[in-house]
Amino acid sequence: MKILRLILAIIVVAVSxxxxxxxxxxxxxxxxxxxxxxxxxxxxxxEFKERRKANAIILFIVTGFSFFVAAYTF
Incomplete structure (x- = not known):
């Protein structure tokens, strides 16, 4: 998961x-x-796997918002 997160971060920085x-x-x-x-x-x-549910829920909400904004701008 760390490698996937790093690859996605590099893609975000490169595209931006x-x-x-x-x-x-x-x-x-x-x-x-x-x-x-x-x-x-x-x-x-x-975060959910590491039993930090509060952080995981916040990240899932922000993920949904990010997907909504991305779909709206397409």
């Missing part, structure tokens, strides 16, 4: 940086939000 440097941020932001939501989902599952 590319969007900011090229000026195409309005096109790439939904993809960055989608990968950010996936990263938060993986983090929430990890």
């Amino acid at each position: 940086s590319y969007g900011l440097t090229t000026g195409n941020s309005e096109v790439l932001i939904p993809y960055a939000l989608l990968f950010l939501g996936l990263m938060l989902l993986v983090t929430g599952i990890t």
Whole structure:
């Protein structure tokens, strides 16, 4: 799970940086939000497995919001 979270974090940073440097941020932001939501989902599952349910619930709520905003901007 740590490797998957790291890969997703690198993808989010790469897509966001590319969007900011090229000026195409309005096109790439939904993809960055989608990968950010996936990263938060993986983090929430990890927190849930470690018996930190309060943190996991908050992460799941933020994941849902991130997916909603990504779907709305597509």
